[in-house]
Amino acid sequence: MSARILIVDDMPVNLRLMQAQLAEEYYDVLLATSGQEALDICGREMIDLVLLDVMMPGMDGFEVCRRLKSDPRTMHLPVVLVTALDQQQDRVRGLEAGADDFLTKPVRGLPLFSRIRSLTRLKMLTDELRMRAETSTKLTAALQPPPPLDSGLKGRVYAILDASDQSQRLARLIGTEHNLIAMSEPDAAVQTTETVDLFIIDLRSTGFDPLRLCSRLRSQEATRQIPILLLAAPEDEARVGRGLELGANDYCQTPLDKNELLARIRTQVRRRRYDEGLRRSFQSTLELAITDPLTGLHNRRFFDTHLRPLIDQSRQSGRPLCVMMLDIDHFKHINDAFGHDAGDEVLRQFAHHILANSRGSDLAARMGGEEFALLMPDLSEDEALQAADRLREVIAASPFGAGDKELPVTASFGLAMWAGEEPREFLKRADLALYQAKREGRNRVVRSTLTSMVQL
Structure with missing residues (x-):
């Protein structure tokens, strides 16, 4: 997955070295040589992550981080502080300023790219x-502010550890700032029905596989x-990298420092609550306005309103967008032969299959009647074709139940990759591909190009 990364450092040689390192991994890189320049770029450009040097003249990295995190436009932009400082109080100071992590120079590839x-x-x-929240606000004309940033305190924290003495040490460090529930059985964490703000997993555990537990937690709805x-x-760097790849959000090295541990917990609890x-x-303010009542998918109104921001995002980032x-x-035969109740049940089950076979970042909508649409950002053309x-x-292999039948x-299916045109033309190409699929016998996928139709 590519990303647009801003590197901030007042030393040109450091900028060039970091730029070369990231370019080798095909990241899109922007450069800034001062704190104010970094703030200006983040205010006008779409940035995915900031690698921020701490020791800079004028405005240091701590202050830049604080300003980014206090601005509603950039408060959720990930910031990684990069510095030669290696004292524990410096790490805590960075985390308290809102940084998502703190890397010590010289920065090695594995921790850098894992983060x-x-x-x-x-x-x-x-x-x-x-x-989606902004789209909802436009649809209802409701001037509802986003939820405020939480303090990150009094979180319900589940710790999955091997031994009771580990639980006691962790409880002493966390104190009364959070509600700690310690357990040694992974199944208890995976199957919990309680509200949880954070899981803590010890990679040194031998009574269970910590990485497999990460995978299980990420696979459960x-x-x-x-x-x-x-x-x-500290020597378990490779397994930390693997854990982050599997979906872990952060890590803390042993021996645990109380202030650093609490700062990292607060950051994760705060993000979870936000x-x-x-x-x-x-869900609560717009369900009726933007949802198709029969299938539970978004309706045509929401789809059309949401399409423009996705196109603008694709235009700025260069990432693909498919519809x-x-x-x-x-479908008319189903209604005529079995009745409209059976037809409604088919529509509901059809929508269920779409949701069950799409990603969380995809947007599914019922466009009207028996026609549906799925917006798929960040998929290549081949990946979109395979998904379709x-x-x-x-769908073809699944029996659709309607009463006792x-x-x-x-x-x-009709597919189109966005090619720089206006939303109406983008959708029109996908519609034409759909009509082509029907003319050629149905139950097939046709991809639209700017000059031709290609059948899968």
């Missing part, structure tokens, strides 16, 4: 939640959005 991938993945999720903080020894606030606000149009084959054909196969259902 970049982890933080940009989290930012993409928050960006999508914020964009109930726990996939709950942040994970890893505890790791994202949950966005979700609740979005998939879907239409149930011979996989969904087509799932099972109805065979297929669908036709």
Whole structure:
């Protein structure tokens, strides 16, 4: 996954070295030589992550970080402080300023790229939640401010550890700032029905596989959005990197420093509550205005309003954007032969298959009648084609229940990759590809290009 990264350092040689390191991994890199220049760039450009030197003349990195985190436009921009300072109080000072992590020079590739991938993945999720909240505000003309940043205190923290003495040490460090629930059985964490703000997992555990537990927590619907903080020894760098790849949000090295541990916990609890606030606000205030009541998907109104910001984002970032149009084959025959109740049940189950076979960042909508659409950001053309054909196969192989009957259902698909045109023309190309699929026999995927139609 690529990202747009701003490097801030007053030393040209440091800028060039870091730029070369990131360019080798195909990141889009911007450069700034002062704190004020960094603030200006973040205010006008779309940035995914800031690598910020601490020791700069005029405005140091701590102050730049504080200003970024206090500005509503940039408060959720991940910031990694990069410095030669290696004292514990410096790390805590950076975390208290709002930094997401603190890397010590010389920066090695493994921790650098592990943090970049982890933080940009989290930012993409928050960006999508914020964009949907902004779209909702436009639709209802409700001037609702985003949820305020929480203090990050009094979190409900689950710690999965091997031994009771580890739990006692952790409890002493956390004190009364959070509600700590310690356990030694991973299944208890995965199957919990309680509200949880943070999971803490000790990578040194031998009674269970900590990395497999990270994977399980991320694969379960109930726990996939709950942040994970890893505890790791300094020499366990490779496993930390693997944990971040599997979905962990942060890590803290042993021996644990109380102030650093508490700062990292507060950061994760604060982000968790903010994202949950966005979700609740979005769901509670706009469900009726933007949701198709039969299928539970977004309606055409929301889809059209949301499309423009996604196109603008794609234009600025250079990332791909695909739209998939879907239409149930011979749907009129289903209504005529089995009744409208059966037709409604087919529509509901069809929508369920779309949601079950799409990503969290995709946007599914019922456009009207038996026609549906799926917006898919950050997918290459080949990946979009594979996703469409996989969904087509799932639908064709799934029996659709209507009362005591099972109805065979297929669908036709039209795909278009955004190519710089206006939203109406973008959708029109996908519609034309859909009509082509129907003319050629239905139950197939046709991809639109600017000059031709290509059947899958």
